[in-house]
Amino acid sequence: MTATTPSPLPLMELSSGLFVAKTLSVAVRLGLFALIDEQGALTAAEFATRKGLHPRPAEMLLTGCVSLGLLVKNGDRYGNSALAGLYLVPGGRYYFGDYLMMLDGRAYGGWMRLAEAVEENQPTTWDPRVQESIFDAGDPKMVELFWRGMHSLAVFTARALAEAYDFSGVRRLLDVGGGGAAYTIELCRAYPDLTATVFDLPFVCEQTTERIAEAGLSDRITCVGGDFFTDDLPAGHDVALLSSVMHDWSEQEDLSILRRVRAALPSGGRIIISELLMDDDKTGPVPAAMFNLLMLVETQRGWNYTGAEYTRWLREVGCTDVTRVDVHGLSANGVIVGTVG
Incomplete structure (x- = not known):
């Protein structure tokens, strides 16, 4: 290629994205990383025998995982990389496999x-x-x-939010649409004086209550069932968090949610919107733009909105001192915070 002619290599990389995603999801579905964690590094023949696979595809899958940095090859044995050991072995606090299984079983x-x-x-x-x-x-x-996948996606971002935004002055947090309680669990772990209420649909609360109990936080986190389009939100909180909620709905629906949230908070209370924000000029970033298309695939009226749009909406429902804080998470790159006037 000449200096002025672009290479088609980026197109090859883009068009091969499905290959990478399916290699990862199949490895998780087969329990490859869990098997290695339990039994130590394996040869291709041992992996094939353990999983009842033909040696040819077994070795091909292992080679693919090595090339992606998921496995490390030492001689003829394959072990988990640090990345896989931390996030792809079930039982870990930040296990990411449930999100991958949700994508594979539903979204793809x-x-x-x-x-x-x-x-x-x-x-x-x-x-x-x-x-x-x-x-x-x-x-x-x-x-x-779906809900296991959402929890798996949210839990790392929740930790990132706990580090990026100071909740030390918050005593009662209302997690609106916080099914799975990933955010409330991580925030309560990071801030010992914090108590929280998760507000979500009744059938979601049934699963959420179990997760809260497993985390040993039933004395600090409660779950209230309801619909944020039709029901009043629980009162008595100083901060309301909307984490990965607003992108599922239209502008008018989001404004309706925000008005109900504002009505449930006292003067001086704060509304925190945590999202994978689009750039204000809507040119990216890539994760947010792809998530925007996911909203087309997954919802009837959802969009991935910009920080400027959320700022305008918060002001429209009566918030002041609206600010943005960057977050280095997976399902959020920033939060927009408004103070109830």
């Missing part, structure tokens, strides 16, 4: 119908003819898969 099928979503402006991971929204209680296995 919808992405493969992206053209349909673009042409018809309809979600492709669920059928709007039989469900009101993505959050309706449906197939129990799919519901469990």
